[in-house]
Every structure is written in C-alpha cells, then in structure tokens.
Amino acid sequence: MAGYSYSEVNRLDTPHSYMYTPFEGISFLSTFVETRLAAITSIEQRIEEKYPGSLAPVPISSAPSSLLLPIQMQLSAFLIDLINSSRPGEMPSPQKEPVETRDLLFHLLHQLMQAEPDHESAIWLNHLCRWFEVRKVISTRYPHPRRRGIGESRDLQLYGLAALALSLALPHYDNYKHLNALLKLDDLLCSVTGEVSADRVAAVATCFAIKNELKTIELLMGRSGIKQ
C-alpha cells in the first residue's frame, strides 16, 4: 500500500500545512480509506483487550428533517453515558466567554446527539474549526473564542472528543468546513494511534469519529459519481 503521508509522522509534533498538496489520482482515495481502517483496527484491538465492550456501537438519530446527509451516526454506550454524565451547567456564550475546552466539547456532544442542536452549537463548532485549522492544536482553555488558546495542547482526549463532535455535526449542518477540520484532526489522531490507545476516552472517541467520517466520505463519493 502506498503511504498516506498525512498520518505518517506525529502530527502533534510536526503539523502538516496542507498547502499545495499533490494530486494523486483515484488511488489516493483507496489509500486514505485503508489507512483509516488500519488505524481503527489498531486502536480497537488494544481497547477491547483492556476495556471489553467499550466499542459496541449504538446508532443515534440525526436531524429528522435533514436530507443533507442522511447518515446514521454511531456512538458507543460508554461514550453516551460519559457525555450525559459530564455535561456541566449551561453552554457558554459563543460571543465572548472564556471556555474550558473539555466542558465545551461535552456540551457540544450532548447537543449534537439531539435531533436539533441549539443555535450556539453552530457558532461554537465554527470556533472549534478555526482554533484547529489556524494553529493545528487544541488547547485546554480559550480565554476568548477569538483568541489563541492557552494551557496544555497535547491532551488527546480533547482531540478525540473534538473529532467526535465534528463527525456528529455533519448530518446536522452539511458543512464542508466541519468535514475539512475533521479530516485533518483524524490525520493527527491516526498519526499517534499508540498514544491514543493509551487513553480509553481518546481511543473510543477517535474510533467513532473515524467511522462516522468514513461513512460521510463514502456518501460524498457516491453523490459525486466516484467509483473506486
């Protein structure tokens, strides 16, 4: 299998700029899918050993009126319980308030599991995309939604949960910006599968983010008339 360079090296240490990437033809799509599947397999094997049952999928409903991306997204019971039990207080105002990233992500995940997420979720998702797209890291805290993050930026739980949030956003918003950021986040997570596998939350979130991403890509390719 030809290499998928975007996950070949540790992207936490060496972020990819994605500028002027080469066109590699239709075989690139297969390479991408194979690399993603290999990453999922690698993580799943390690997690099932340590935490059996963590990865059993549970379908969740997407927006009932959405004809944009009629995909049945998936989570695991472990994640659903975690999201329901971890959501603290009210969603912060996306116009101005500082956020603890972990709290924000659990808010978002809770909203995105609903049939119709609230209005603030769409704004926060845009902030999340911008944070990662501009700096290629996710920090533990953002003093203001439009400012650089502060604190630790190597917590893989946050990357896994962010990827999961973006994957669950796809059927609600059909927004290529979300998918674009998700693809880059998943590249990063696939470049550090060893470290991801060491944390149950990061590992399970990553697996489901990638599975939901692949479903979306399969649908897009079908819509575009691309046959591999």
Added chain:
Amino acid sequence: MRLDDIAIVAAETNRSQVYLQALVQYELYPNFVLVMVNPDRQRRPGQKEIESQTQIKTTDQDETLIEQFDIKYNPAETVVATLQRSGIPYLAIESADINSDPVYYEITHRNESVFIYSGYGGGILKKRVLSCGKRWLHVHGGYLPDYKGSTTNYYSLLRENCCGASSLWLESKIDAGPILLRHKVEAPQNRKSIDYDFDSLLRARVLLDTIEGYLTNGMNWNFGVGVCTGGETYYIMHPLLRHIAVLGDPALSGQ
C-alpha cells in the same frame, strides 16, 4: 495605454505570467513591476513544475471557457520575458517575501499609489506593508463574500459546480476589504488544472475588467460592489476533499 499610477508586485508564478500577458494583450501597461525572484531557486507555492507548463489538456468545453475569458496565454513565456518584450520597466529582486526589507524599500520608494499584488502563494501582507501609503489591489480566487479564505474554488466546486474570482482592496482582515468586481463561472470539465491555469485565467479576466472599470470611470476607483461583509471563511482544503472535488462528475456536483 500606460497605467501611470499602477505598479505590480509579481513573482515567477503561473498567475503573474497570465496577469502580465493578459495586460499586454490588452495594451494595458503598468508603470512598473517588481519581480520577486526566489533566492533559493526551490519551487515555491504557485509555481508549476517546468515540465508540466507547456502542455495543458483541455476538453472542448474547456477551450470554450478559455475563449470566454478571451486571453491568449503562453505558459512557456516567463514574467521577465513578457516585461522585456513589452518594454515595461521592472526590477527583479532576490526575495520571495513581500514583507521583507528589500521589497518594502522598493515599494515605498515608488510614486505609484496603487500596487497590484501577485506574489507567491500563501504570502500575506503584514501591517507594515499594508500601511505604507499604497493601496493594494488583489484578485481573490473565489466569489466574495460567499467564499472567503483559502482554496475557495474547491469549496464552490463541491457546493455549486462553479468557480469565482473577485478583485478587492487588501486590508488587515483577510478577504474583508471593499470588493471592486467579481465573476462567477461554470467549473471546467478538466478540474485538475484549476489550481493553475483556469484559476489564473479567471483572475486575470477579473483584473482586466477591474482596470477597464477604473479607466471607464475616469481613472477613478470609486466603483464596485462595495463592502465585503458576511459570507464564510474557508481553510485550506484537505487533499481527500480536493480529490473528490476534482474527480467528481461535474453533472452531479452541487447536490
């Protein structure tokens, strides 16, 4: 016609080639061109590989679209060659950075008040250059304000099977300056060349029409669409999505 008050900062890129050849074709001669030459001679963003420059495979529909732009383009003619054959005064400077001291010096010692920016891909004008007393005209590769940011024509390909270009004044906030003119066109059948030839030709068409507007308006820049509020800002497209955009059936795009 000599455009006494207009200069260009160019680079040896496909886009600068097309801009200058188009301007010369329409007998619109900038007063001066500063050509940024890459000192390390490595290929920079916006430069095609030499071997692919001379042959562009196009379908019949692509030829129609290129005729629609009405620009004759010779990919083998360098920027400097165009300037020499047309007698446009120029200076080649060994710097690839628009924000470098040597480039800043040359710009600020020119009398022209309007500079067209056509540097290497990814170059962003910093505050010192933006506020040096010149007005910076740029042609963005996307239909503003709907498609701000980067690789925007690939997003509009996926969403609407179209490409766009917009001329605007550069300000510190990216893609937020007042829009002068914009075009939206159907995407070409052969999408592989969008990054270079098709995109450059479309931008050159917008540039030509913008300068025609300036001349028609009595050499006055007070025309155009105006403020550039709203829209979406897009980030560099992931190669997977770009492959889908390029490989997708044009008849099915935008669904």
